[in-house]
Amino acid sequence: MSDLHMVVPAGGSGTRLWPLSRAANPKFLHALTGTDRSLLQATFDRLAPLCTAQNLLVVTGVAHATSVARQLPELPERNILVEPFARDSCAAIALAAAVIEQRAPGGVMASFAADHLIADTAAFSDVVRDAIAGARDGKLMTIGITPTRPETGYGYLQLSAPSVAGQRQRVLEFKEKPTHQVATEYVASGEYLWNASMFLWRTEVFLAELAARRPDVHDPVREIARAWDTDAQEAVLGELWPTIPKVAVEYAVMEPAAAEGKVATVPGDFGWNDIGDFETLGELLGRDIDGGARVVDVQGDRPPVVVIDGDGVIAVPCSSRVIATLGVRDLIVVDTADAVLVCRRDRAQDIKKLTELLREKGHAAHV
Amino acid sequence: MSDLHMVVPAGGSGTRLWPLSRAANPKFLHALTGTDRSLLQATFDRLAPLCTAQNLLVVTGVAHATSVARQLPELPERNILVEPFARDSCAAIALAAAVIEQRAPGGVMASFAADHLIADTAAFSDVVRDAIAGARDGKLMTIGITPTRPETGYGYLQLSAPSVAGQRQRVLEFKEKPTHQVATEYVASGEYLWNASMFLWRTEVFLAELAARRPDVHDPVREIARAWDTDAQEAVLGELWPTIPKVAVEYAVMEPAAAEGKVATVPGDFGWNDIGDFETLGELLGRDIDGGARVVDVQGDRPPVVVIDGDGVIAVPCSSRVIATLGVRDLIVVDTADAVLVCRRDRAQDIKKLTELLREKGHAAHV
Known part of the structure; x- marks a missing residue:
């Protein structure tokens, strides 16, 4: 699958883990895995076999670029995309999609957070492969996590019917963090999965959705991507990045696309944990x-x-x-x-x- | 009052203030006075006007001798008596008494802890003068603190009648730390004072009492004192100090002497606090x-x-x-x-x- 690209947005400071996790030393740089590998390194270890390091990109901020470079010596330097400052998840993921599309048009990308734990890597890989098949079919795919408790700290994905392991299903709606009572109903129904912000799609499908819904993100990001890997990269990035609105990718793209039947999911049950607190x-x-x-x-x-x-x-x-x-x-x-x-x-x-x-x-x- | 000597036993680690107070950096070396003076320095400031630095002795351990020397530059070096290791309060006070009696026979000594706070220095000085008068009369004097609450963390002095400010009274008994109920009865009766371990006596009176009751402390301490200020000091101290039993001066001398009517007190009401916790x-x-x-x-x-x-x-x-x-x-x-x-x-x-x-x-x- 040489047209498969993996993206790891490595941002956020893990504020609920302060003072362990810091703005200057965020959660993903820490070894919270039970081994001496940081969460970022463990994420790399999990993804690299699926796509090779040449096709793996990390999007991070200026404060953490050097740490990322040192923690992942196998990662080509050009695959560390450095944001001048944080513009929320839509900008980060869009930048990665546009750069991938620029470098290798027509590919598929999958995006996973840098600071999550996954216990069963083999099961994870299987679900990713199922979701990639959906992405190739033109869907905006997400991997939802089979909930194990009525967690109020996560968003949920609403399905059209109870989820079945390994089976692709349409996502009706993205739900905000619920109350405990609502979360209990969600879990009991079997029709809801945790949103773990795992996204998979053909880059051109995602970019077309973004262009239609949020040209204020799409247009500058595409222009930046065209200048990427050239002498103009820094100048164009410096000029256009500040103009991009801060918005989450769920809100900008996934929610409206779900309402139009363009989003599907494969439920995952591989011991996922975001170590959020x-x-x-x-x-x-x-x-x-x-x-x-x-x-x-x-x-x-x-x-x-x-x-x-x-x-x-x-x-x-x-x-x-x-x-x-x-x-x-x-x-x-x-x-x-x-x-x-x-x-x-x-x-x-x-x-x-x-x-x-x-x-x-x-x-x-x-x- | 050139025959008046002040003694400050500076020992104990203030365990109830751990980790602020440490074995290596005990309470008396800390500035807990609301100023930048340590408790030891504040004690020195309070006592020096009553007797001059030439007549003021500090008894301390090897771990703190240098700190004492640096915190009290006015104190003559020979007035810092260094114990090879702690042998409880009877040995420390007896050593001071014997060295004073050796250097200047027939004097009066007063002993005060290094780590207590006193708010009203003038009132303190007045009470000390009253107590010294009692010491000159041959009594083993103590200054008891007028209790302000039914404290269970202190020992008490039992009087023969309700205490009267400024009036010398016989001490019937030294009482151990009481229960809350007993402490409440003590305070209500008016016949009990807090024991703040403030002692005043003629050195020869104290040493005679000690010789009669605890020759196992008295004899080695007198022999050490005879060698003090000579070339033999270190050898004699090293030989005899380990033989001295660990015992509190209250238990060894004051309690039995009180039972024989030899102990008196002047009640003090000068904002005393031991900053014990x-x-x-x-x-x-x-x-x-x-x-x-x-x-x-x-x-x-x-x-x-x-x-x-x-x-x-x-x-x-x-x-x-x-x-x-x-x-x-x-x-x-x-x-x-x-x-x-x-x-x-x-x-x-x-x-x-x-x-x-x-x-x-x-x-x-x-x-």
């Missing part, structure tokens, strides 16, 4: 210690954690300091080189507010 | 911040503390790291260069257990 991190990568705590070793060594009369403590030591807790319950404690977080577990979704407050108070360097 | 530290030196927390600035600068939906949080930043809390209540959070403590406020008396557990687990360097 400390709860998930503790669940996936924690080890229980005496005293009532679960410790996540995100570094190679095991910094000392000492807990007395704890209950439901999640400790994430990211420095060599001691973490000691006494008599506390249902708390997340994260210690890093320049910040300490103490957060009630049921408030973990609000960690973003802390980072906003830090910025407000002039401590942006700690965010 | 983080509760007290927060109360005395904290400042309230938005979000529901009280921050103790133990360093000159103000490290960033950011709190959302907190309630009763005491934050003690001792590094330049950010401390951020979200949704937590009634917690103590202490951040230092090599350890982070998260402790429920009503468990603060048990912090010692954490330090013991750390030692057990091989992390003594963090204690």
Whole structure:
């Protein structure tokens, strides 16, 4: 499948994992995989066999371009597309699609986030192949994740009938993050999948949809792509990139296309996890210690954690300091080189507010 | 009063203030006074006017001798008595008494801890003068603190009648730390004072009491004192110090002497505080911040503390790291260069257990 291209948008700072994940050192650069490979590297390892490194592109920001280059030495330099600043997912994915179409017209592309975990790589590859077949048929494909709980932190894909493993189905609608009650109904119905932002399509199909719906994204991106790999690249990028509106690809393209019957999905059930918060991190990568705590070793060594009369403590030591807790319950404690977080577990979704407050108070360097 | 000598035993690691106070950097070396003077320096400032630096002795351990020397440049070097290792308060105070008696026989000595705060220095000096008068009369004097609450963390002095400000009274008994109910009865009766380990006596009176009751402490200490200030000091100290039993001066001398009517007290009411735990530290030196927390600035600068939906949080930043809390209540959070403590406020008396557990687990360097 030499006309198959893989795209990995590597952006976002993983704010709900602050202070572990930082604007300057985001989640995808961390080894949260249980091995010493970062999430980005694990993503590369998973995708490279499907398309070779020559056909794999990473779209990232100026702040992380060098880290991406060093973490993925096998990746050709020209395959690291560097955005001058973030313009949300539609611009990033459109840039990749346009550059691919410019370099190798008529291909198929598949886009996967840089910071997700997948347990069963073989099952993942099978589903990707099924979805690629749909893309070749001209559909805008997505891989939806078979939900295992009424999660309120994800968006959902609504199908026309209960999902069946391995079977391509039409997506009726993209649904925003639901309430717990609505999520429970979704899961019970069997007609909803988690949206994991995995997209597959023929580049010309996607670009045509984008041109029709969002020329304000499409036109500058195509012009930038024409200048890519030439001496004019930097000048054109610098001139046009700032004009591109910030919009998510779901909102700009997938939702309206779904309403017209152009979007389909293959359900995936391969142990997907976005490691979106400390709860998930503790669940996936924690080890229980005496005293009532679960410790996540995100570094190679095991910094000392000492807990007395704890209950439901999640400790994430990211420095060599001691973490000691006494008599506390249902708390997340994260210690890093320049910040300490103490957060009630049921408030973990609000960690973003802390980072906003830090910025407000002039401590942006700690965010 | 050139025959008056002041003694400051500077030992103990202030375990209930871990990780702020450390074995290697104990409470008395810290500036917890609201100024940039350490508790030891503040003690010196308070005592020096009563007796001059020539008559002021500090008894400390090998680990802190150099810090004491640098923090108190006015103190003559020969007035820093260095114990090879800690042998509890009886040995430390007896060594000071014996060295004073050797250097200047027939004097009066007064002993005060290195790590207590006193708000009203003038009132303190007045009470000390009253107590010295009692010492000259041959009594073993102590200054008891008029209790302001039914504190269970202190020992008490039992009087024969309700205490009267400025009036010398006999001490019937030294009482161990009481239960809350007993402490409440003590305070209500007016016949009990807090034991702040402030002692005043003629050195020969104390040494005679010690000789009669504890020759196992008295005899080696007198022999060491005879060798002090001579070439034989180190050899004799090294030979005899290890033989001295570890015992508190209250238990060895004051309690039995009180039973024989030889102990008296002058009640003190001068804003005394031993800053024994983080509760007290927060109360005395904290400042309230938005979000529901009280921050103790133990360093000159103000490290960033950011709190959302907190309630009763005491934050003690001792590094330049950010401390951020979200949704937590009634917690103590202490951040230092090599350890982070998260402790429920009503468990603060048990912090010692954490330090013991750390030692057990091989992390003594963090204690």
